[in-house]
Amino acid sequence: MFRKSFQIELEDSLTYPSAQIICETVESYAAGSKERLTFVSREMPVSFYLDQDLYEVKIIMVRGGYELSCRKRR
Template sequence: MRGLFKKGFDIQLEDSLHYPSSDRIRKAIAAFCTDDGQKYEFINGDGSVIFKLNSILYEVTVNTSRGGYFLHCKEV
């Protein structure tokens, strides 16, 4: 029951017809955080991407939607 109330957000990927690499995921997160003036730090970049955004830990999953892929960042 505890996991149901975790916060998260989505990041849309531009031109995302192919599954994104870990490098592309990190670049998209960095661009998103920089545009908003947020402080971020990558914890794990290989395999599953985990990062801190304003002292909150997030794990990234890649999901599909019509026309491509998007990143779902969920609080850990």
């Protein structure tokens, strides 16, 4: 069974993001998608509810830069 996940690109993809940058990026994503956001943890690993679904953020390396991978938790 597959879990739902999505990626969010960082403005500065060459710099490893702090927890604060991750939270700001997720807030911007939620505002753009008009989904309700509630943080569970603003520390690493960052986790949040987007509407009713709980997600955890993982930092991944892609195309020579960093990106956020948000994976749905059970």
